[in-house]
Amino acid sequence: MLLVEANDQGREPGPRSATATVHIVVEDDNDNAPQFSEKRYVVQVPEDMAPNREILQVTATDQDRGSNAVVHFSIMSGNSRGQFYIDAQTGKMDLVSHLDYEANKEYTLRVRAQDGGRPPLSNISGLVTVQVLDVNDNAPIFVSTPFQATVLENVPLGYSIIHIQAVDADSGDNSRLEYRLTDTTPNFPFSINNSTGWIVSYTLAITARDNGIPQKGKPGIFVIGLNEAVEMSLQ
Ligand SMILES: [Ca+2]
Ligand SMILES: [Ca+2]
Ligand SMILES: [Ca+2]
Ligand SMILES: [Ca+2]
Structure with a gap:
């Protein structure tokens, strides 16, 4: 809060003045994009793991305030077969369908963290590597x-x-x-x-x-x- 005084230059009977208070509300500008806690998340999952289970959680922080700092997550690429699901709010990633080491040994997913600003800022540098571990599920x-x-x-x-x-x-x-x-x-x-x-x-x-x-x-x-x-x- 500021207090402003205005004085005139009068002499009869003297200078007069007035004061006013000025309220300045500093509004948060959405000038920070969310930042992931890790450059690359790596998780190892055995190929026989049951679906609908959490395999890891990504997290990101945002230096702004309020909705400018609320982060939502999504998978941008690498999930063409829809085998993974990320919870937009929590960043928890689930395995959705069965893996098969013999078909695909590793997945690299690009994850986006986007804040709730208007307009929103995004960080698309999140990388999740899912390494599938072999299980003896094939007979000779x-x-x-x-x-x-x-x-x-x-x-x-x-x-x-x-x-x-x-x-x-x-x-x-x-x-x-x-x-x-x-x-x-x-x-x-x-x-x-x-x-x-x-x-x-x-x-x-x-x-x-x-x-x-x-x-x-x-x-x-x-x-x-x-x-x-x-x-x-x-x-
Ligand atoms: Ca922000
Ligand atoms: Ca297999
Ligand atoms: Ca196998
Ligand atoms: Ca075998």
Whole structure:
């Protein structure tokens, strides 16, 4: 509040004056844009996280007053599939739909903070990086089944017969395969390399004999249907 005095220059009977009070209201000018608390927000989310859960919160401050300092948030880009939702008032970000590490390992979202001034000021520098973490949600798949190999009965020991191969869509240990023969008879004449999947001959002489009396060996070829004998397990 100011007090202003006005004096005239009169002499008879003397100068006269008047005073007035002046009220000056300083109105806030919206001259500050909201500022994010972080240059970049990074959050790691496992791909099997249930939707409709909060993954992080962005915050921003505004140096102005009143509505000039009220901040609203929105996602500007990077959310083309609509997998994330941001609460305009709180800045809390939710996962909306299921993630899939095999389809998309990382999302970069640009977030805007806009104040309530007229006209409003915006800050579009907010960056949110969502790093998806792999979960073992894929079983191995054999590349071609059934596997079948035809082997001469006199193949040498250690002879590589057939390459069993499977693929796994996950990553790291979730996709590192180990091959094993299961349900094999005690003298099963083949072994499998646990890491490569190569099946090799294990005994020198392979014979296919029946159990009749007299027992008859059937020389020639030995056909193994391996698809039922091979199973993979994860390390
Ligand atoms: Ca402002
Ligand atoms: Ca997946
Ligand atoms: Ca996975
Ligand atoms: Ca897997």
